[in-house]
Amino acid sequence: MPISIEEVTYLYQLNTPFERTALRDVNVSIPSGALVAFLGHTGSGKSTLVQHLNGLLRPTKGRVVVDDIEVRAITKRRDKKESLLPLRRRVGLVFQYPEHQLFEETVERDVMFGPRNFGATEAEAKERAHAALRLVGLDESLWTRSPFDLSGGQMRRVAIAGVLASRPDVLVVDEPTAGLDPLGRRDMLSLFKRLKHELDLTLILVSHDMDDVLTYAERVVVMERGAVAFDGDPFDLFRDEALVTSLQLDVPNVLRMAQAFEPTFGTIPPALRTEAELADWIALHLRKEGSL
Template identity: 85%
Template sequence: MPIRIEEVTYQYQMNTPFERTALRDVNVTIPSGALVAFLGHTGSGKSTLVQHMNGLLRPTDGRVVVDDITVTPIRTRRDKKQNLLPLRRRVGLVFQYPEHQLFEETVERDVMFGPRNFGATDAEAKERAHEALRLVGLDETLWDRSPFDLSGGQMRRVAIAGVLASRPDVLIVDEPTAGLDPIGRRDMLALFKRLREELNLTLILVSHDMDDVLAYAERVIVMERGQVAFDGDPFELFQDEALVRRLQLDIPHVLRFARDMAPVLGETAIPLVRTESELADWVAERLKGGAT
């Protein structure tokens, strides 16, 4: 299910002294099945932009086209009444710290809320909730417990299951590893990668973590002052250190180490490695070649 952002401008608190333009004439197309990361420093517009993709925000100007659904600015009372529930079912949005959105008495009931809200019967909602809870790997013995009795990582999985239970075609995750330790961060990203492959989802990742982006994203879109400042391959971005500095980003640790190690190992080019494991294999291979 493709997403097209066409000349989208968005202003907060229009016609007040606090009016602020968050997006300016943004054009982005995301094809079905893509894995795209949105980057940018705080206030760059990345979170505002992705909230347009499921109708949480509507553009001041321009339009958002998601498959056969078009979201346009609110000009008249009729525009305000546009039914966006079909869009929000198909485009799931997982906020930063999604566990803060939990509210039901049990895990099962919390995950059932989304399907019920979109018109599923109780039986259908329960079936979809069970399916989603299995997808995120939450043990069945926990389904009847209060979500607030679970660990932080388990609570986050419950919240993600709540979005998946509506069976979206697109999954947007905003800072999904915030507050997690290194093992929790690795497990969470591995979960999203697996979900994308098993469910054939379009996955949109909003992140400040350059190492996560390098390891998982196929395409990077960098926002700056409400506009697209870069759109392309992650390696293309991170190999341009001047551009990275201008955009107030960081070089991923794995590439920084590879850059420092390359001359020591007699290499003139920085290896295109995404993970610490790939970097270790590259170093071992060079050391082995030097020994022979």
């Protein structure tokens, strides 16, 4: 499902002494099935922008078009919240620390909430909840338990299942690995990548972790002071050290390591995304040289 962000400007606390511009004339097009990462330092506008994709925020100026659904600024008091329900069913948003949104008595009931809110019958909601819980890999023995009795990682999977149960076409995940250890981070991002392919989703990832972005993203959009500062291939971004520095980003560890090894091993292929891939390349190089 294609997404078009056209000339979007957004002001917080409009027409007050505290008015502040969060987005200014943003233009981004995202084709169906893409995996795009939004980057930027704190306050750059990336989280504000993605909240426009399912109508949590509406532009002060400009418009967002998701497939055939258009979101513009509210111009009349009678603009109805209900008119955004079709958009919110098709665009699922997973917040940072999504487990903080859990509230029902059981895991099953919590995941059923979304489908019921969008008009599914009790039986349909239960069927969708069960399918979503299986997708995120939560054991069936936990479904009748309170979500607050689960581990942090399990709670996060319940919250993600709650979004998936509404069967969105687009999944927006805002800092999905916040608070997780390295293994938990890898498992969570691998889960989203698997879900993207299994469900044919458009996946939009908001992250501050450059290693995660390089490993998983096909394209990056960097926000700076509410505007788009870069939109393109992650390797093109991270190879430009001056640009990375000016945007207050970090170079991914694998690229730093590759640069450090080049005096010893010569030019290292530029398309290595992970430290494991770099280690494999070095091992292969040493075998060819007869050092292993």
